[in-house]
Amino acid sequence: MALPAEIRPETRSHVDSNASPRESQDNMLLSKRLSMITTAIPQTGPGALATPTDKPVLKSLKSPIPPGELSVIERSKQLAAWSAVDDYVKPHYRVIGIGSGSTVPYVVERIVNQGAEANKDRVFIPTGFQSKELIVTSGLNLGDVDQYPTIDVTLDGADEVDTQLNCIKGGGACHLREKVIAEAALTFILVADYRKNVERLGTNFKAGVPIEVVPFAYAKVLGNLHNVLGSPKAHLRMAVAKAGPVVTDNGNFVIDAPFDEDTMKDPYTIMAQIKMLTGVVEVGLFCHMATAAYFGNQVNTLSTLPGLSMFNFLSMAQDGSVTVKTNDGQVRQVESQ
Numbered sequence: 533m534a535l536p537a538e539i540r541p542e543t544r545s546h547v548d549s550n551a552s553p554r555e556s557q558d559n560m561l562l563s564k565r566l567s568m569i570t571t572a573i574p575q576t577g578p579g580a581l582a583t584p585t586d587k588p589v590l591k592s593l594k595s596p597i598p599p600g601e602l603s604v605i606e607r608s609k610q611l612a613a614w615s616a617v618d619d620y621v622k623p624h625y626r627v628i629g630i631g632s633g634s635t636v637p638y639v640v641e642r643i644v645n646q647g648a649e650a651n652k653d654r655v656f657i658p659t660g661f662q663s664k665e666l667i668v669t670s671g672l673n674l675g676d677v678d679q680y681p682t683i684d685v686t687l688d689g690a691d692e693v694d695t696q697l698n699c700i701k702g703g704g705a706c707h708l709r710e711k712v713i714a715e716a717a718l719t720f721i722l723v724a725d726y727r728k729n730v731e732r733l734g735t736n737f738k739a740g741v742p743i744e745v746v747p748f749a750y751a752k753v754l755g756n757l758h759n760v761l762g763s764p765k766a767h768l769r770m771a772v773a774k775a776g777p778v779v780t781d782n783g784n785f786v787i788d789a790p791f792d793e794d795t796m797k798d799p800y801t802i803m804a805q806i807k808m809l810t811g812v813v814e815v816g817l818f819c820h821m822a823t824a825a826y827f828g829n830q831v832n833t834l835s836t837l838p839g840l841s842m843f844n845f846l847s848m849a850q851d852g853s854v855t856v857k858t859n860d861g862q863v864r865q866v867e868s869q
């Protein structure tokens with residue numbers, strides 16, 4: 533398959549608006565590496581993407597990145613993404629959904645590492661601006677869900693995932709397109725770091741359930757959430773580097789609605805109730821949708837300062853393992869080599 537004319541790989545960086553300075557540095561490193569991989573791929577002419585890159589398919593989870601280059605959290609995201617790609621992006625798959633968030637660049641990284649030959653006949657469907665940029669920048673073929681309404685597998689990040697694989701999504705305001713791309717997929721896989729792996733939704737992610745609303749209905753929906761559905765702190769999400777509200781890729785607003793513990797024990801019910809409010813476009817609760825969720829882990833290590841054995845401190849490390857939860861209730865550990 534020749535590259536569609538609109539694909540013009542350029543070096544663009546992935547911006548994670550929630551990233552800490554360390555995470556931003558990690559993201560810049562990743563963008564740099566992705567663009568280095570991309571420049572190895574012929575971009576135009578009859579030979580476009582026909583020659584494999586010099587990157588072999590990595591069979592193990594051993595990182596080619598020098599130790600210490602990625603933070604513990606970034607390495608956790610990377611291992612989760614790589615394991616998921618290795619298990620679920622099968623050689624014969626042709627249509628692949630690419631989700632949003634800070635773990636997804638590592639999904640693309642691993643897919644690119646499968647080689648140009650593996651990717652030349654594939655088409656990748658984005659869930660928003662960020663993933664579209666990732667696909668284009670990586671020299672992969674871009675498609676849309678209206679051309680490819682059946683997707684072999686979609687891999688996506690999450691804000692939190694519970695034991696039933698229900699999840700909160702939409703921290704980056706992408707959940708409408710994400711849900712469409714997830715529903716269009718025969719298999720939907722979540723990737724995240726250990727902080728997102730919880731018993732009950734709302735444990736660490738306190739911002740609330742993201743709700744995309746049409747702009748003219750936001751005040752009415754806020755009233756419904758405050759007075760009828762029991763979320764007195766529901767509020768319009770405001771932009772950080774712009775005056776006014778966050779506007780989604782679809783031109784809508786986002787409301788964040790925190791609910792109490794009891795409500796979050798049954799995410800499907802509250803999801804259905806919110807969705808019934810007129811003016812709501814989509815709710816960032818994805819229930820009974822994922823086949824598996826991959827979480828990179830960390831360990832706490834008790835260390836001692838050299839020469840000061842009385843001072844112990846806890847330091848965190850990526851222990852090279854990934855926890856995999858599947859929709860049949862099983863949990864297993866994958867160890868990197």
Ligand SMILES: O=C[C@H](O)[C@H](O)[C@H](O)COP(=O)(O)O
Pocket residue numbers: 548550631632633634635688689690691700701702703704705706707710
């Ligand atoms: O709208 C954004 C998406 O649902 C993301 O997948 C989710 O917010 C997780 O993003 P991150 O990995 O950046 O925390």
